[in-house]
Amino acid sequence: MAGAGSGDFGPLSFFKAQHRAFAETLKQRQGTEGLVDGLLLQAWDSFDRNVDIQAEGKPPLACHKGCATCCTLRVTATAPEVLMIGRYVRWSNGRFKSIGIDLPARIADADAQTRGLDEAQRVMLRLRCPYIENGVCLIYQVRPLACRGHASYDVRACVEAAAGRADEIPYSEPHMVVRSLVQHAMQSSLRDAGMAFGVYELNHALCIALQNENCCTEWLSGADVFAPAAVTEVGSDEMARLFDAILAS
16 A cells, blocks of 8 residues: 555555654644545545556456446435535535435435445345436535445446345455545544544435535534434444554554
């Protein structure tokens, strides 16, 4: 893996370097709305650059524009990602409505159908993501790391899995590993800064963001504004212990 200002090195060192970089961004921008942009631009850039490095020599991805086969899965996101997507939806709502798409209403409808479902239940429901229109993601530019890190080498396997006829999909390990390391490093730095660092079910959290125009200010002040949408399979205490162990190693 590649880190800021150094050569290739392993996942543990990469995590620590990412943590330090996010901590510096937090130090420079904490308390300002530019923090969301700073953290995410940094996360996306690091993800893209390191996936390119780690995927060298691997088979080409089967993912392409117009393929939304996997877009029935539960999507989780961190608070900065929810805030960025919420802002994007607000800014784009007029343009979407001009072509007959009421995206906030779609998100609310999807949330009503999926709220409280775990990952397995969500897959069984096979409900298409509300951000998909004719196979294209309407929020692609600001999609969360969970989506960026989900990539397959075999579209047929994806189709079979989506139909419930297969369990195994040849996912891209570089995408999954880099996404996990970058996201967790960002969460770890948020936690050290005393900010809400959990992950949230995207549709539920976005409903909260779209209903509360002050949620960014509240999150910047330390409030866990998306707590009702928290995904709790891994508790915050357990996650914090893991971050501490990695950074102490």
